[in-house]
Amino acid sequence: MKRLTGRGASLQTLVSGVLLSVFLLGCHVVPDTGRRSLALIPADQEAALGESAFSEIKQEERISTDREKAEMVERVGRRIAAVAEEDLPGLDWEFVLFDNDVINAFALPGGKVGVYTGLFQVARTEDELAVVMGHEVAHVTARHGNERMSNYLLISLGGVALDVALREQEAQTRQMAMIAYGAGATVGYILPYSRRAESEADELGLYYSARAGYDPREAPRFWERMAEAFEGQAGMPTFLATHPSHGTRVRDLEKIMPRAMRYYEEAQRQDP
């Protein structure tokens, strides 16, 4: 075969490099649901982005001094992460409680999970906290942050620029990490997880928490109270605002409950 030389060759190299990276790195199979998702950011860069955004958040926000609640967040988080680890091993998990009345929690790529003290207005027991922690851990192992960043890259930069963007990761770090975080207020626009990602995190998260020994039957009650807490309010957390209606969520939970109960009963038998 005749080889291209000069500019043609370098353009061809660039284009095939981009295509190769799209096909090699561009696909991630979401655990349990089996859905193929877009993941253009290599795993190590994805974790580095999450790590750097999390350090910034830890500097900007007040970390809670409520040791009892902070330990509960850590304990529940670690138990769920231990179960989830087989889906995405080698992460440096971190669970931090921030002192803020907002009823919310978030997850960053690479295993960084933040919970706000306000969440305890709704989550009163470990089983209820486990509903949220399972959901956040599932966002990490399903690599939803990567999917969000990948979609953003494809839409805003196009295929060829993607390669350049990944090479100039330094300059992109903050912006990309903030996209993964979905920090609307910070960057001035909101790019929430999609509804599909939220439903997926609900499902996968419920399996994780059940396998970790938390009662999945608490989930419908917990989401019920979440919906009540935000009734008629404007400042909904993204994981409610982007989610299908509460009724749909409850119906979805009913569908997956038998499987979650099997995991829960298995966990009970192993460690009653």
Ligand SMILES: [Zn+2]
């Ligand atoms: Zn979510």
